[in-house]
Amino acid sequence: MKNILLAFAFLLSWTGVKAQEISNTEDALEKPNFVKLNLLTLVGGKISVEYERVLNKRFAVGAAVNLRPENSLPFKSSIMDIVDDSEINSLLDGMKSSSTAIIPEVKYYLSKKGYGQGFYLAPYVKYAKLNYSAPYTYDVSVDYQGQLVYDREETISLKGDLTTFTAGISAGINFKLKNNIFLDWRIIGPGYGTSKGSLSGKMTLNADEQAGLREQLGELKESLNDLPLKFKMDYTVHGNGADITLNKSPWASIRSGLSIAYKF
Template sequence: MKTKNFLGLTFLSLTIILCLMPKLSSAQQNTVKFNLLPLIGKTFSFEYERMVAPKMSVNASVGFRAKSSLPFKKYFDDLIEDENFTSDATLDHFTFSPEFRFYTSKNGTGGRGFYVGPFFKYGKYNIATNYPYETDEGNTETVPLKGGIGTWGFGFVIGSQFKLAKSVFMDFRILGPHYGGASGTISGKMDLSPQEQQYLREELENLQNDIVDIETTVDAQGASLKAKSPWGGIRAGLSIGYRF
């Protein structure tokens, strides 16, 4: 984990250094953007791009999602393989993604045309659910589980940015695969009898699969799950921006 944190801090430090480089001669150095694609998943994403050389820039993205039901539920069902966990789950999150951009086309000066570059992505996901278990009387009750999962990953992006009108730009992030890791803890408090503990323990152990490594603890005061897994995905975007 220390290595992961070091790599992330190194990447962010390089980003800050580039931002402090001498200003270019061109008047318009900055672009603020709003990414339209994440709205599909109820996420708001904003970006800021700063030119640091004629064909090189630093871009930073911030995204956040208010607490609501799971987006793309089938993906989580396939990952967790237990509908008891996902059926009543809610999610909110925050993400931060700094990236370098190298504009390769002839008109790339000033942040226009085709670009490529590396990026780092950090995410903090808060999840809550009511997990069912059987009581001593044979009734079905639920234990409230909630917690946070941190994710990180490195990737490579390709895209194209073009001018729509004076000071108005469209940024099309075509493909941005990334890979890293995820870890977190989810827990819930509830008084449980020995029999209820055993039943809940057996149910929670069903969450274990080949992708997610889960350590389950159940006692008289409730339950907790520590999870660790690989983490990957694909970034894409269609952002409208204003340059100044």
């Protein structure tokens, strides 16, 4: 009889625990959606909005959309200091850009809370298209019998785009602030992939101007190839301007963020 009572007490206890677990699961999945605004990217002039849907305790799926209106390169001075190459920096100095990116991902929550809370790992893929415009200044010089006749600068306006595709993994933590308000800190998210694009400039060029532009683009090609990512650039110069092609080249990026989130 004693054993039966103990077994009955255990059954009641187990049933209560399971009922509580089911109740907690139902409460967690009652509002499985998050919409998030990345506050960190606003510093660089980019709007990043993310949607996430919790599937169960461990897994969630989502996607982010990044939009950046045309403006000067974000953190241009820092980039130019890092590159530290006169040929590349002459192109970056007056460059303006805009971008659009779509980033689907899967999140795996490792914490006990789960259901969209706690520490997570998030494999992702990122497709981005960047539009560029830049004035490019080059030297035109003419020699005659070993003597410099004249030396001047010309500027050609270049426009084009760059398409990138990367894959990586993020690590972060999502925690509750109050009621349905959360804070998602994406600590780091390195990614690696490929890029390709083109630039062109329309301008009537005489033979001396073509020679000067061709020579300087050759130096730019060497500088790009010396970078760690080794961009593969080809170019043609003609009487109506220049065409520049960035062939399939390596590309790297890092995702990070501090997002305010609303759960519904």
